[in-house]
Amino acid sequence: MKTDTILAALHSQAPLVHCITNYVAMNIAANVVLAAGASPAMLHATEEVADFVPLCGALTINIGTLSSSWVTAMQKAADAANAAGKPWVLDPVAHFATPYRASVAQDLVERGPTIIRGNASEILALSGAAAAGKGADSGDSVADAQIAATHLAKAQGCVVAVTGEIDFVTDGTRSAHISGGCALMPKVTALGCSLTALMGAFASVAPPLEATVAALVMFAQAGAQAGTTAQGPGSFQVAFLDALSQIKPADLADDTRVQWL
Numbered sequence: 219m220k221t222d223t224i225l226a227a228l229h230s231q232a233p234l235v236h237c238i239t240n241y242v243a244m245n246i247a248a249n250v251v252l253a254a255g256a257s258p259a260m261l262h263a264t265e266e267v268a269d270f271v272p273l274c275g276a277l278t279i280n281i282g283t284l285s286s287s288w289v290t291a292m293q294k295a296a297d298a299a300n301a302a303g304k305p306w307v308l309d310p311v312a313h314f315a316t317p318y319r320a321s322v323a324q325d326l327v328e329r330g331p332t333i334i335r336g337n338a339s340e341i342l343a344l345s346g347a348a349a350a351g352k353g354a355d356s357g358d359s360v361a362d363a364q365i366a367a368t369h370l371a372k373a374q375g376c377v378v379a380v381t382g383e384i385d386f387v388t389d390g391t392r393s394a395h396i397s398g399g400c401a402l403m404p405k406v407t408a409l410g411c412s413l414t415a416l417m418g419a420f421a422s423v424a425p426p427l428e429a430t431v432a433a434l435v436m437f438a439q440a441g442a443q444a445g446t447t448a449q450g451p452g453s454f455q456v457a458f459l460d461a462l463s464q465i466k467p468a469d470l471a472d473d474t475r476v477q478w479l
């Protein structure tokens with residue numbers, strides 16, 4: 219499926235996306251999913267996640283602000299997605315920072331996400347390599363994480379996306395670079411977490427690799443557009459949401475931001 223067709227499908231189906239994400243990201247991630255044309259639901263009660271997942275097109279799990287009851291909810295939700303045959307996306311925020319976080323990320327990886335998205339440090343560390351990340355911020359380049367991403371995708375049988383100035387995405391066999399965006403993007407907190415949520419929206423309507431590419435292209439396009447008017451991170455965030463909501467399938471028909479490797 220081409221990216222313009224996938225965006226048209228998103229607009230016509232407006233899938234419900236179950237997002238378990240962190241306190242920092244909840245608002246902007248929901249707004250990003252809405253602006254792109256889908257319906258977000260941010261819920262994480264252990265008592266209800268397994269009942270909610272089957273109602274949705276996809277699930278996304280982000281470990282940014284963990285606590286034990288959230289972890290139980292994440293595990294139940296992942297198992298429910300697998301049981302219902304729903305795609306789910308894992309965002310292993312800063313998993314290398316503490317043993318607790320690392321063990322939670324590892325447990326979720328073993329439950330078989332459809333897509334894993336992280337910054338370069340997060341993906342490098344998932345493959346067992348040393349990473350220079352500082353908390354949620356990357357300290358490594360995407361180029362340095364590409365081999366790790368490809369190994370991870372092959373080992374887990376999933377799609378892996380590494381984000382940064384130029385994004386890299388692979389299913390272990392096919393890989394692509396996505397260019398665009400704006401240097402202000404890492405200066406707005408939780409834009410990566412919001413991209414993870416958007417990947418869930420696209421995975422509801424398209425196969426995993428194509429869905430991941432579509433989400434990366436949307437961010438690259440909206441980021442570049444917002445960068446033309448933004449005065450700094452604050453106005454960028456507002457312009458970015460507006461730009462996302464204004465992208466039409468025809469704007470993505472050329473796929474010039476995607477370079478298949």
Ligand SMILES: Nc1ncnc2c1ncn2[C@@H]1O[C@H](COP(=O)(O)OP(=O)(O)OP(=O)(O)O)[C@@H](O)[C@H]1O
Pocket residue numbers: 311336337338354355356381382383384385398399400401402403404406407408409410411412413434437438441
């Ligand atoms: N220097 C840059 N130039 C252009 N785009 C960028 C740059 N750095 C990041 N991006 C874009 O920002 C978005 C978020 O990616 P990033 O790697 O910053 O996520 P992250 O570190 O997980 O963020 P967070 O944890 O704050 O949510 C992606 O769309 C990515 O392409």
Ligand SMILES: Cc1ncsc1CCO
Pocket residue numbers: 240242243282283311354407408411
């Ligand atoms: C800043 C921050 N801290 C925990 S999660 C989060 C959002 C970016 O990942």
Ligand SMILES: [Mg+2]
Pocket residue numbers: 309311312336337354410411
């Ligand atoms: Mg992140």
